Amino acid sequence: xxxxIYISVPFCRTKCSFCNFASGVFSRALFDRYVEQxxxxxxxxxxxxxxxxxxxxxxxxxxxxxxxxxxxxxxxQLDALFRAVRAEFEVARSAEITVECAPxxxxxxxxxALLQCGVxxxxxxxxxxxDKECSSVGRLHTRETxxxxxxxxxxxxxxxxxxxxxAGLPHQTxxxxxxxxxxxxxxxxxxxxxxMLEVDEDSRLGNELLAGGSRYHAHHVPDExxxxxxxxxxxxxxxxxxxxxYEISNFAREVTHGLGLRDxxxxxxxxxxxxxxxxxxxxxxxxxxxxxxxEKGAQAVRFATPDSLDAxxxxxxxxxxxxxxxxxxxxxxxxxxxxxxLEEEFFLGxxxxxxxxxxxxxxxxxxxxxxxYEAAISExxxxxxxxxxxxxLRLTSRGRLLSNEVFGRFITERQDEVTVTTEASALRQATKxxxxxx
Numbered sequence: 279x280x281x282x283i284y285i286s287v288p289f290c291r292t293k294c295s296f297c298n299f300a301s302g303v304f305s306r307a308l309f310d311r312y313v314e315q316x317x318x319x320x321x322x323x324x325x326x327x328x329x330x331x332x333x334x335x336x337x338x339x340x341x342x343x344x345x346x347x348x349x350x351x352x353x354x355q356l357d358a359l360f361r362a363v364r365a366e367f368e369v370a371r372s373a374e375i376t377v378e379c380a381p382x383x384x385x386x387x388x389x390x391a392l393l394q395c396g397v398x399x400x401x402x403x404x405x406x407x408x409d410k411e412c413s414s415v416g417r418l419h420t421r422e423t424x425x426x427x428x429x430x431x432x433x434x435x436x437x438x439x440x441x442x443x444x445a446g447l448p449h450q451t452x453x454x455x456x457x458x459x460x461x462x463x464x465x466x467x468x469x470x471x472x473x474m475l476e477v478d479e480d481s482r483l484g485n486e487l488l489a490g491g492s493r494y495h496a497h498h499v500p501d502e503x504x505x506x507x508x509x510x511x512x513x514x515x516x517x518x519x520x521x522x523x524y525e526i527s528n529f530a531r532e533v534t535h536g537l538g539l540r541d542x543x544x545x546x547x548x549x550x551x552x553x554x555x556x557x558x559x560x561x562x563x564x565x566x567x568x569x570x571x572x573e574k575g576a577q578a579v580r581f582a583t584p585d586s587l588d589a590x591x592x593x594x595x596x597x598x599x600x601x602x603x604x605x606x607x608x609x610x611x612x613x614x615x616x617x618x619x620l621e622e623e624f625f626l627g628x629x630x631x632x633x634x635x636x637x638x639x640x641x642x643x644x645x646x647x648x649x650x651y652e653a654a655i656s657e658x659x660x661x662x663x664x665x666x667x668x669x670x671l672r673l674t675s676r677g678r679l680l681s682n683e684v685f686g687r688f689i690t691e692r693q694d695e696v697t698v699t700t701e702a703s704a705l706r707q708a709t710k711x712x713x714x715x716x
Contacts, residue, residue: 280339280370282547283363285316286558287348288587291380294416308587313355315594316558317362322600323555324366329604330611332565332579335553338367340374340544347403349379353391360395374399374543376440381419381427389434399438399542400431401471406447406454407461414448414495415483421461428465439467440542445512446475446505448483448495455508456515463519468540470521470529472512474505506679513675525549526629526678549626551578551619560585567613576613583607617690620647625685633665633672654687 289309319326327334341363348356356377363369376399377392384392384400392400406412407421424441431439441462445455462470478484486496500508513523521529522539530539547554555563562582571579584590584606596602614622620643627634640648655671658664663677663684677684 279335279552280337281335281367282340282342282544282552282554283338283367284544284554284556284561285320285341285343285348285359285363286556286561286583287343287345287351288312288559289345289350290347291350291383292416292418309351309355311594312558312587312591313351313358315591315599317358318599319557319603320359320362320366322603323557325600326604326607327555327565328568330563330565330579330581330607331568331571331576331613332563333553333568334555334565336366336368337370338363338373339370340547341369341376342544343377344401345378347380347383348377349383349388353387356388356391356395369396374438376401376542376544378403379427380417381424384427384430389430392436393434398436399440400436401440401442402427404441404462405444406450407458408450408454411447411449411454414498425465428467438469438540439465440469440471441465441467442471442473443512444473444475445508446500448498450500450508452504452508452511455511459512459515459519463516463521468531468533469542470516471527472509472516472529473527474509475499509679510675524631526673526681549629551622551626556583559583559587559590564614571613574613575615577616577619578614579611580614581607581611583610616643617647619643621688621690624651624688628671628673628684628688629681631672633670635670637669651688658684658687 289312324334341360343356343359351359369375373396375395375397377397378401379388380403402424404419404424405415405417407424409420412419428439431437443458443462476484477487479488483494483496483499486493487499491497513529516529517523521531523529524539524541525545528542528545530541533540544554546552551564553565555565560583562580564578564580567576567578583603584592589606593599593602593606620639623639623643624634636648655664655666658677659666662674663680665672665674665677673681673684
């Protein structure tokens with residue numbers, strides 16, 4: 279399985295009120311230093327993998343710049359990051375190369391840089407086609423800006439475009455949501471990512487909601503029931519429009535390769551447990567374990583960089599920056615043993631609409647380990663959260679709304695050293711449970 283590369287760019291034009299990602303508004307004076315540090319980290323990938331106990335494949339078939347808003351970087355900074363990747367890895371000619379962009383940030387120089395860097399997929403952080411909803415959470419773009427950017431990308435030859443939408447924004451109604459879905463379908467883009475607003479105390483809007491206040495338009499946020507209804511309505515509307523759901527938050531039009539959909543190759547790596555390596559602030563990685571680490575009972579290693587810019591950049595201030603970075607990564611490392619890997623097969627695989635095959639899992643892990651979940655599976659079926667057809671398990675529509683409850687049934691609490699990370703920690707960024715900040 280080829281490697282996926284993720285690069286975090288934690289810079290934004292504005293900090294959206296709903297965002298709890300490790301991103302924000304920083305002085306451009308920091309951009310060059312950050313790009314230099316990330317480039318150096320990429321150049322040390324082999325040493326990092328070895329020290330962390332992971333096997334590193336140099337063949338790469340997906341590169342993803344996320345954020346934050348990578349398109350706020352200067353063209354030469356984008357170029358520097360891609361040059362660092364190509365100097366260290368063998369990027370396949372057919373690789374999927376994605377950059378997250380905010381509408382209104384794709385200037386002519388940036389568009390030219392994207393093309394020169396080999397970018398063939400752009401994820402636009404639209405969130406809504408209703409200007410009032412966008413401005414209420416601090417977005418700077420309008421519907422017209424978004425439509426103009428889509429047209430410019432296509433004219434330049436980048437037609438593989440994904441749009442991000444959020445259900446549950448302030449002032450959103452069933453009518454306004456239907457308008458955003460209509461506009462999305464009218465664009466004809468091949469991919470849509472759809473998220474429900476996260477009420478999280480780590481975001482300004484979430485904190486205000488939990489406190490019962492009215493700042494940040496918190497008193498105009500739809501309740502949970504309406505937000506759930508908007509999500510379910512969008513699944514049906516997109517399906518009728520030829521944009522088919524293949525994962526809890528992701529929808530794509532049909533093609534003749536892969537899953538048969540214009541899916542995100544990079545994000546599929548997270549859900550199918552393929553290897554990926556992350557660089558930059560709050561970037562997560564998973565690599566197969568080396569023989570030495572496997573002797574400790576681990577099948578894979580997971581690790582992550584610090585989730586704040588200050589903590590991340592502090593490594594560069596040490597006498598031996600490379601050693602300091604490895605020390606940070608080692609502090610976050612989780613060894614994934616056989617039981618943990620089995621759990622991941624369930625709670626990651628179930629995110630996909632195709633679900634998981636119990637026969638396939640039993641072939642890899644044995645019949646007896648899979649049997650331990652029979653009672654939980656039966657209970658989840660009775661609760662209407664899981665469908666079972668032959669050996670295949672899938673989330674129901676209601677199960678997708680309550681997916682964390684389902685996933686929790688496949689995770690055992692253990693105190694031993696070799697444990698699995700959960701979606702709330704190391705997989706939080708990877709599975710993109712929350713709307714991206716771009």
